[in-house]
Each structure stands twice: as structure tokens, then as C-alpha cells.
Amino acid sequence: MMQDLVVYLVFIAYAVAVLLLFGTVLTWVERKQAAIMADRIGANRAYLRIPFTGIKLIWWGLFHGLADGLKMMLKEDFSPNAYDRFAYALAPWAVFTPVLLAFAVIPFGGLLVPGKLLSALPALSAWFGERAYPMQIARIDAGLLVVFAFGGLTIIGAMLAGWSSSNKFSLLGALRAGSQMISYELIMGATVIGLILIYGTVDLTAMVRAQSGVVLGVLPAWGVVLQPFAATLFLTAAIAENKRIPFDLPEAESELIAGFYTEYSAMKMGLFMFAEFIEIAIVAALFTTLFLGGYNLPFMTDEGFVLPGNHVAPLAHGVVVAIQLVTFLAKVLLMSSFQILIRWTLPRFRWDQLLTFAWKFMFPLAMVNLVVTVLVVWALHA
Amino acid sequence: MKPYPRKQYWNEPTMSWWERAYLPEIMRGLFITGGVFLRNMGRWVTLRKGALTTYYPEETRADYAEGNRGKHVLTQRPDGRPQCIACNLCATVCPAKVIEIEAAFDPDDVAHPKYPVRFEIDYSRCIFCGLCVEACPEDAIRMVKEVPNLPTADRWSLWLTREELLTWSPRSDVAKPYPPKADPLTKEPA
Numbered sequence: 062m063m064q065d066l067v068v069y070l071v072f073i074a075y076a077v078a079v080l081l082l083f084g085t086v087l088t089w090v091e092r093k094q095a096a097i098m099a100d101r102i103g104a105n106r107a108y109l110r111i112p113f114t115g116i117k118l119i120w121w122g123l124f125h126g127l128a129d130g131l132k133m134m135l136k137e138d139f140s141p142n143a144y145d146r147f148a149y150a151l152a153p154w155a156v157f158t159p160v161l162l163a164f165a166v167i168p169f170g171g172l173l174v175p176g177k178l179l180s181a182l183p184a185l186s187a188w189f190g191e192r193a194y195p196m197q198i199a200r201i202d203a204g205l206l207v208v209f210a211f212g213g214l215t216i217i218g219a220m221l222a223g224w225s226s227s228n229k230f231s232l233l234g235a236l237r238a239g240s241q242m243i244s245y246e247l248i249m250g251a252t253v254i255g256l257i258l259i260y261g262t263v264d265l266t267a268m269v270r271a272q273s274g275v276v277l278g279v280l281p282a283w284g285v286v287l288q289p290f291a292a293t294l295f296l297t298a299a300i301a302e303n304k305r306i307p308f309d310l311p312e313a314e315s316e317l318i319a320g321f322y323t324e325y326s327a328m329k330m331g332l333f334m335f336a337e338f339i340e341i342a343i344v345a346a347l348f349t350t351l352f353l354g355g356y357n358l359p360f361m362t363d364e365g366f367v368l369p370g371n372h373v374a375p376l377a378h379g380v381v382v383a384i385q386l387v388t389f390l391a392k393v394l395l396m397s398s399f400q401i402l403i404r405w406t407l408p409r410f411r412w413d414q415l416l417t418f419a420w421k422f423m424f425p426l427a428m429v430n431l432v433v434t435v436l437v438v439w440a441l442h443a
Numbered sequence: 444m445k446p447y448p449r450k451q452y453w454n455e456p457t458m459s460w461w462e463r464a465y466l467p468e469i470m471r472g473l474f475i476t477g478g479v480f481l482r483n484m485g486r487w488v489t490l491r492k493g494a495l496t497t498y499y500p501e502e503t504r505a506d507y508a509e510g511n512r513g514k515h516v517l518t519q520r521p522d523g524r525p526q527c528i529a530c531n532l533c534a535t536v537c538p539a540k541v542i543e544i545e546a547a548f549d550p551d552d553v554a555h556p557k558y559p560v561r562f563e564i565d566y567s568r569c570i571f572c573g574l575c576v577e578a579c580p581e582d583a584i585r586m587v588k589e590v591p592n593l594p595t596a597d598r599w600s601l602w603l604t605r606e607e608l609l610t611w612s613p614r615s616d617v618a619k620p621y622p623p624k625a626d627p628l629t630k631e632p633a
Contacts, residue, residue, distance in 0.1 A: 097480055097484055097487070098476050100495040100496070102494045102498065402476060402480065403473065406472050406475075407469065
């Protein structure tokens, strides 16, 4: 019992640390990547000076995130006169908390056996015994549904923010956010049904395990190989769900100032921004888990590598755990970077185009994809 | 309700079915920007420069045009004193009124007894029109290609003083050969 508590506290600390780190580092990645894509140098003026020396740590502008955070903390927390005090204060948290919670069901590593891992410390190893834990905070059978449930909660935050600010721009932004997020949530759901049919489960850990095999002899059985079309649609819908360019209509600054967070300042506004950047990482983690084989390298299982042709290369437990943790983080970082690439490549949609795109283009495609998947799965099982 | 009739323009954009399919064109755009990113990133990680811009105050652009005139200089006599005779013509003609000259008398220099002890230009207001250069009867003020080190936190350090303007010491000058040739009449060095 105590062992479980210790292990899960470590997992929770790791997950929260990873998310906050991604939230901070992605602001830097966004700035630098945009600059490099545009032949610029990018933010590089913030530095830390080691006290009593002239040594400035610039580190390619990595401390700009720190400066941003400090600025958000120290700014005047201005709030408008006519507003719903409770809902106004609640809204940033209603956006921020579900984003953090969604990570609880995403597996960031395979099966962890602390007794095996700590074999150098016999007392500790014996205390843990033969217990094994999948590396994930909450092992829930309905993992994917939980992710969608928390994703749906962020709509409430955006709507609350827009409604409680008593500002027309905020309200318009909130209405846009609501309709856009509901439309694209539907498409996200429709695209993953194909995966659920193939894997026969909504448990994310089981989905990752199913992806460590091979298809057609050589290709890794990743979701992106089995459902390439669904992967594209899912990523598009997920970016729309995150309200980033090219789908940032709810906060379109040329039309709505800042959309539903026009009336927010200081750290309340910072929470919205932070939530947006963490959601990039969440979307990347979800995409990795569903379509990119999760925490595993190609042809890798919890025991080691199983190459095509049944060549087995077993690995020590510690090595497997380390590879899985690093692989997951690397995949999430790559996918986040890809989302930032999209954000700095495409221009913003018009509002009617956005909804037309969702209902008349993506939704039929998702349905076609689903029908084809159903037919193929049925044919294979029959 | 009847929808508002959309106006038809003579240059309506036309798209082929390939462009209408949307995804290929998006992919093409991503390949372009991704290609630029990878190219520049490749330059940065191989310790070359992957940007067209510069770290401005530390580094100035190498490709200033030959005709760029960004900074004033005061020409010098061979002994290093300014050529300027403090006649105030440049200060008078200056449309932005940025030149301030304080004249002084030097009895030892018989040929040019009047000289500037202070010669200052306010770069926060200078419009770089070059009229001061045209007005000067002594070829004492010129403009050069470089720009002064302007980035600063306060407006008072945007004044360039006589000492800074006199730092220009060319090895060769079309108008005045360095070292100066001997005067053909007096046979003395000019």
C-alpha cells in the first residue's frame, strides 16, 4: 500500500514537472523556431548574471520565459468594473486545470518494476517486491474517454471568461470558441473511433502495447501507419481544439482584440497563455500515444527489441525504462515543434470558412474513413 | 432571406482541383517553411550564421550601401586639429537645428585663429540631409558610410561630441593626400 503511494507520488511529480517544463520551454521553442523559419535570430536579450561577476548567462534567450513569467506576476491585476466576480476569477482555472488533468491518463512509459530497477539496494528492492506499475498516473480502462471529457471542460472555461468579462469582444470570442471547440471535438472523436475499432479498446496503455508489433512484415504497427488519414484529421482537429493559428478565431486580434481574454491581465491572462502552451504538449502527447507508438521505439516492447523476422534483442529493465521515458519526451517535443511549424506557416481562416471546413469537409472525410475502417476490420474478422 | 449577391470581380481567383483538394497545398507550404527552418538550423548547428538579420548593437550590417551617409566626421589638419573654423554656417543651414558649436580664439595659429572647442550633433533629431556638408566652406564636415553607435537608454547620450567626430583619420583621401604634399610656394609642409 505504502509502496503504491510512493510510486504514484513520484509519477505525479514527474508528470507535473514535465508539463510545466513543456509549458515554459515551448514559449521559447515557439519564439526561436518562428525566428529561424523567418531567417531571423529571435529573442536573445534576457540573461541571468551570476552575482558579483560579469558573467552573463544568455543561453540563446532561454530566460525570456522567466522574464515573461516575472512580468505577468508583477503587472497590475486589472479587472473591469462590471463583471461577474466569481465566474471571472474561476475562468482561467477552469481552462488551466483540465489541461493538466488530461495528462493523468496518458502513459509516459511502459511497465515499471521498482524491485527490479532498485536491485542495487536490496532493502528497498525487497520492500517493493514483485509489484509492477504501468507508468501513468491513473490506470483507467476508459482512458481515451477521460481525455475527451477533460478536453470538453476547457470550453466551459473559455465561455465563462467571455461571459463574465461583460465585454462585447469577449463575448464574441467566447461564442466563437464554444462553437469551434464543439465542432472540432466531434471530429476528433470521429477520427479516433477507427483506432478504437482496430485496437478493440479505449485503454491508452493497451493501445500503445498494440502498436509495438509489426504490420505487413516490416512496418511498425503505429496508428499513423494503420490510419494515416485519421492521423491527419485528428491533428488538424486537435490544433483547432487548442485554438491556435490557423484556427485562432476566438482570439483573432485583428477582429476581437484578444477574444475571450480581452479583459484579463497579469497572471490571469498568463494562465490562459500557459494553458495554451501546455495544451500543445498534451495534444502532442495524445497524438504520440494514439498514432506514433507512444513511449516505444519502433519494434520495441517492454522486454526489448523484437525486430521483423523474430530477432529478439532483450534489454535490461533499467535501460528499457530510460529509453521509454526519453522516447516519449522526444516524440512529444517533435510533435509540439510540428504544431509550431503549422502555426507559423498557415494564415488564419475566416469564421464561416472555419465552420464550413469542419462540417462540410472534415466531418464527411472522418465518416468516410470510419466506414472504410469498419469494412476492412469486418472483412478481416470474418 | 435571399442571400446578399456576391460581387463578381474581373480577377476572381481560380483554383485547379489540385489546389481545391487543400491538403497538398498545405503540405507544400509546410515543406517550404520546414525547408527554410532545416536549412537555417543546419547553419546554426554547424557554427555558421543562419539568419539574415544581425545582433544589432554588437554587430552592424556588412551590406550598407556605398552611398549610405549615416554619420558625420570632422576632417583634421595634419597635426590633428579640426579643419573647422567655427563659422557656424552648418549650424545655420541645418534644418533640424541639431549642430551646436562653441568657438574659441587661438592666437598661436595665425592662419586659423578661430576654432571650435565644442562641436556637437544631436543624433536624436538629425535628419541626415547632408546640408551641413554642402554648406561648409572648409571641407571640415563630411558624412561617412558607417552609423554611430546609437542604441542607448537615454536621449542625452545621443549627442556626438567633438572628440568622437574627430576620430576619423583616413589613410588616404582623394580631397587631401595623407601625408600632405609640401606647399609649392613656401616649400613647407602644409
